[in-house]
């Protein structure tokens with residue numbers, strides 16, 4: 001028997017569902033005991049030749065069997081309900097913890113591992129909570145009753161069964177540590193394989209071009225082999241555990257049967273008592289057999305506990321600041337000067353900003369001051385590794401500065417003040433319309449206007465289904481330039497007072513690039529627009545160009 005307090009706490013969060021599931025399981029068990037008594041009665045009646053009692057006992061057995069069927073169905077449904085509630089709660093908390101910007105900078109986090117924990121790990125927890133936990137409650141409540149009843153019939157039989165129960169429960173504890181260690185090894189192998197698989201699928205095109213498909217296949221084969229070995233080790237240890245439990249159960253039942261035979265031969269007990277001892281000693285071990293069966297069902301989830309714990313799946317998060325992607329509460333329209341519907345702000349001011357990555361010895365951003373104003377574009381240039389993305393992530397609140405402040409019109413900048421177009425924009429599976437409207441409900445006119453401004457309207461209108469065209473996962477059905485311009489349209493539709501744009505024209509030809517830059521200049525009349533760019537043509541006409549060099553910001557002379 002393995003108790004995981006964390007999972008018990010999860011089950012206890014739903015006391016009514018847990019009580020219903022356990023109570024029904026106890027009732028199902030009591031029908032087994034009732035049936036055992038009725039069978040003993042019928043057999044002793046047969047011996048005594050009392051036909052009426054035999055008939056009565058048989059009717060009782062049939063009635064109990066029907067009752068058990070109904071109770072078992074109700075119990076299965078109660079257990080599924082409990083498991084479903086726990087699964088939902090754990091997954092919700094894990095998702096809340098996983099879908100935070102800080103995760104972007106968690107260098108240890110791998111999407112495949114997270115997927116394994118959130119999927120199979122949480123499903124496994126369901127099995128532990130909905131089946132194993134009620135089975136333990138059943139064991140604790142019913143075993144003492146049956147053993148006491150056996151004691152009252154025959155102290156020796158009671159003693160044999162009690163010893164069998166204790167040995168069946170405590171025996172496997174001898175290698176509890178090995179079981180736990182092998183279980184965790186198994187989960188680690190499983191997570192690693194899931195993570196590698198996902199990464200290989202995502203990078204398939206690159207792997208093909210690099211000619212490393214066979215190398216990746218070999219790596220995945222090694223992972224699979226490691227998982228197979230880990231699974232076998234778990235199976236071996238669990239087989240040992242099952243054998244000990246079975247030996248204890250069989251030993252206890254056989255010893256009690258021997259006592260019953262002695263009673264029968266010596267005539268110490270009437271036939272009814274002998275039959276009762278035989279049948280009840282078998283029933284006394286039923287909760288242990290149930291427990292053993294459910295333990296294996298919940299084992300995968302149990303081993304996923306540390307991974308889920310690292311994800312924060314067992315910790316209730318306090319209410320946080322409004323979601324970065326929360327829909328705007330302003331009226332519709334993407335205020336680009338022609339509509340006055342979006343909120344506006346005058347100045348974004350960064351003062352004395354410093355940042356250092358955890359574990360690093362030097363700051364990536366040094367005492368940085370910057371003011372970007374509404375009315376005209378502000379651009380930042382800098383070599384690779386200068387800290388541009390880090391600065392954007394600080395502005396977006398994905399990272400917490402070591403010193404300094406970021407204000408919008410004199411108050412702290414909030415994540416939902418900002419719309420962003422990143423260098424490699426993320427699109428989601430769904431229609432073009434779904435992707436554009438992620439920041440809130442949008443009218444057709446808004447969509448058309450934003451797409452025209454972003455220079456992507458003509459192409460969308462040429463798609464056979466227009467805005468209802470399906471975009472495949474990660475936007476792979478669109479060109480890089482189309483993705484970039486759709487992302488710009490999406491950012492315009494967000495109607496936020498600050499727009500951050502990272503290399504807005506990196507995937508565009510000269511004509512489209514000029515269109516986008518014109519749009520940004522126009523948008524900047526009504527918003528604070530801060531742009532990272534390397535291309536000189538995008539910097540033409542930009543009054544405020546800053547240069548970032550190893551985390552230090554200088555006003556650029558170009």
Ligand SMILES: Nc1ncnc2c1ncn2[C@@H]1O[C@H](COP(=O)(O)OP(=O)(O)OP(=O)(O)O)[C@@H](O)[C@H]1O
Nearest residue numbers: 105107357364382383384385386387388389390391
């Ligand atoms: N998660 C991280 N942990 C530790 N160091 C990091 C992390 N992310 C970035 N860095 C380091 O911070 C420095 C700045 O990186 P950053 O990505 O901000 O540069 P960048 O100017 O955006 O570069 P690029 O133009 O190539 O995108 C680099 O030296 C980089 O190695």
